[in-house]
Amino acid sequence: MNNRRSFFKKSAAISLGAFGAHSLFNTLHAKEFKMAESLLNGEDGSPEDYWSVIQEAYTASKSDILILNNGGVSPSPTAVQVALERYNLTAAQGPSYYMWRIMDKGREPLRQRLAGLAGVDADEVAINRNATEALNTVIFGMPLQKGDEVIGTTLDYPNMMHAWNQRKLRDGIVYKQLVFDFPIENDDTIVKAYEQAITPKTKVIHITHIINWVGQIMPVRKISQMAHKHGIEVIVDGAHSFGLLDFKIPDLECDYFGTSLHKFLSAPLGTGMMWIKKDKIAKIFPLSGSEHPQSTDIRKFETLGTRSFCIEQAIGEAINFQEAIGSKRKEERVHFLKHYWGSQAIKIPGVRLHTSLKPEYSCAIAGVTVDGLTPQELDRALFKDFKIHTTAMVYKNVSCVRVTPHVYTSLADLDHLLEALDSIARKV
Missing domain, CATH: 3.40.640.10 (Type I PLP-dependent aspartate aminotransferase-like (Major domain))
Structure with missing residues (x-):
């Protein structure tokens, strides 16, 4: 009888998934997000205090490489990773039952x-x-x-x-x-x-x-x-x-x-x-x-x-994660990140931007080049010497390296990108 109760409880939890009170977002992130909101709105906090909480919710923020190719594919926050792992472990116990019927x-x-x-x-x-x-x-x-x-x-x-x-x-x-x-x-x-x-x-x-x-x-x-x-x-x-x-x-x-x-x-x-x-x-x-x-x-x-x-x-x-941040706040933050590095990058001799810095014409993605280097050469130098992952975009009338931050990207990460661009440009 206890096994049957456990089985039905487990099945109910799976079918509710992210939409119940015990969602993984609520378990893993909700409390920290609520505290972060108070930092954002209080006198003692700052925007970076808030965004540091968001960054911590992504394991990718602790990666050995700096991921600036989020335009290709973005990593998931911890709640999504854990959810997927739990669903997979459950399905493995009986795929035709748990997948098709639950x-x-x-x-x-x-x-x-x-x-x-x-x-x-x-x-x-x-x-x-x-x-x-x-x-x-x-x-x-x-x-x-x-x-x-x-x-x-x-x-x-x-x-x-x-x-x-x-x-x-x-x-x-x-x-x-x-x-x-x-x-x-x-x-x-x-x-x-x-x-x-x-x-x-x-x-x-x-x-x-x-x-x-x-x-x-x-x-x-x-x-x-x-x-x-x-x-x-x-x-x-x-x-x-x-x-x-x-x-x-x-x-x-x-x-x-x-x-x-x-x-x-x-x-x-x-x-x-x-x-x-x-x-x-x-x-x-x-x-x-x-x-x-x-x-x-x-x-x-x-x-x-x-x-x-x-x-x-x-x-x-x-x-759940998206709605907790809010679409407007997310757009503004990611544009801020792009503008933060882009507006400084164009001041480096030999560095050129191929994307508007105005929010109505661009948000996350920006193309960058260094005079004297092909996009492939710049992409390789960024990764080989600075462990920064970007992607070279050479197609039709486009020739640049695409840089795409995300909400888990910190200002320190972008400072590292700027130092890398400056160092590379000086060596050309």
Whole structure:
């Protein structure tokens, strides 16, 4: 009898997961976060006192290397790591039971929480593995015909460009790509470029909310408004914006949105979300076969076969973490970090920034170069001599090293980056 009580108690705890009073966030972080709030708002505290508590919640803040490639993928805070480990350990005791009959029950509460974070109806949200899967589902599921035109840019994410080129090859659509030289600090310049590319055959505009190569924030809402005046649908790649910028999806006025949750939301690797405006769901065919492919049910896009529900359920703790900080505060902090190092870096002789420092045009990501060095050489020097992990971005008209801090990045970390850039520039 005691074993049965223990079993049902354990099963209930798993199904509630991050949404019960005993969530791992509440257990591991809530008390410290509450104390940090008092430091932030009190006379005796400072912003850095608050953010030091957030930094401590990430094991990555104690890494042997300084991680400044959070634009690629972000580490998770302790609560998310522990949640994933516990789900995995439980599932290992009987995967077909715990995954399919217990953890699977957590998807609908998770859908509700993601919808709340995104500001949309839960019946418009599908949970998947990343932005590529979300956006490819829309791209390949749209009923486009030969001769229909799609407008994107040469600096959209490669997987999305590959998908459009595949539709071009397979279906004969026309895929136009605009060329921008970023940074651009004028929304009208960007909107006008899209509008001038429109013809009577244009059906879709594809927008990358934050350009992953150099961090330019695109004026999505203005482009969407312009596109809709011409009867054109808008797809938004929000891989780098969701969980970072303070917005709700309806603010963008787009029709489709896809994101990776393992970037700035700090959810487990291999988690993503797709949003489709309710009246558009029926016409989008699922990427994976569904019994009812023209259904209005967003869940038709979740027929992915066996996958890890453990990873999926741990997203809940990342949402708890995000909401405890607050989206506005998080955006402001990460922009502050970018501005902190960027505004000082440009004062170093030979160091150049390739991203706007203004908050309306960039947030976390910034591109940097040192005169006399290729991006690959600078990237290697930063890691070899200073154990700073960045990434070289050489593509089309972009040639720089991408630097991306996160909330767990300290000012001391960025001071180390500045010392490294200064030292490297002096040696060239």
